[in-house]
Amino acid sequence: MNRFAKLSVVLLLLSVSVCLSRPAAADDALVSREYQLKALYLFHFVELTEWPKADQVTICLWGDSPLRAYLPALDGQQVGGSTVQVVSEPLPEMARCQILFLSDPHTLTQDILNQAESRHILLVSDSEDFAERGGMIQFTLRNNKLKLIVNLAAVKRAGLKLSSKLLRMAEIVQ
Numbered sequence: 036m037n038r039f040a041k042l043s044v045v046l047l048l049l050s051v052s053v054c055l056s057r058p059a060a061a062d063d064a065l066v067s068r069e070y071q072l073k074a075l076y077l078f079h080f081v082e083l084t085e086w087p088k089a090d091q092v093t094i095c096l097w098g099d100s101p102l103r104a105y106l107p108a109l110d111g112q113q114v115g116g117s118t119v120q121v122v123s124e125p126l127p128e129m130a131r132c133q134i135l136f137l138s139d140p141h142t143l144t145q146d147i148l149n150q151a152e153s154r155h156i157l158l159v160s161d162s163e164d165f166a167e168r169g170g171m172i173q174f175t176l177r178n179n180k181l182k183l184i185v186n187l188a189a190v191k192r193a194g195l196k197l198s199s200k201l202l203r204m205a206e207i208v209q
Contacts, residue, residue, distance in 0.1 A: 083198040084201075086194075156193065185201075
C-alpha cells in the first residue's frame with residue numbers, strides 16, 4: 036500500500052473512531068460508523084496477518100450483517116502484494132475464504148472451527164463471547180470505542196500469525 040493510501044486509511048480510521056466516541060444524533064448514524072470501522076479493521080487484518088500461502092486474500096461474510104454495505108469498497112484493493120476479494124454471499128464456501136466474518140453467534144460450530152484450522156481461515160465476529168468460544172478475533176464496544184479481543188491459541192492452531200502491531204491493540208484471551 037502506498038504512503039498516500041495508508042495515510043487516507045489512517046485518517047478515515049481516526050475520523051470514524053472520533054465519531055464513535057461522541058454522542059450521535061441518530062442511532063443509525065452510530066451503527067453506520069461502527070460498521071465502517073469494522074470494515075476498515077478487516078482490511079487491516081489482511082496486512083497484519085500472515086497466512087502460510089496466499090496471493091489473494093478473500094474476505095467472506097457469513098450471514099446477515101450491516102457490514103455487507105461496506106465490504107464492496109475493499110474489493111480489488113491491493114495490500115502488501117495481495118489483492119483483496121470480497122465474497123458476501125449469505126453462505127460462502129469456506130474454501131474460498133482467508134478471513135471469515137460470522138454475523139450469527141450460532142454459526143460458530145465445532146465444524147467451522149475445524150475447517151478454519153485446517154484451511155488457515157481467520158475467524159472474526161462481533162458476537163458476544165466469540166473469542167472465548169474459540170473464535171479468533173472479536174469486535175466489542177466498550178465505552179463507545181471499538182475494541183479487539185484475540186484468542187491467540189485459536190489463531191496459532193489455524194497456522195496464522197498476527198503482527199505485534201495488531202496484538203498490541205487487542206485484549207488477549209486463551
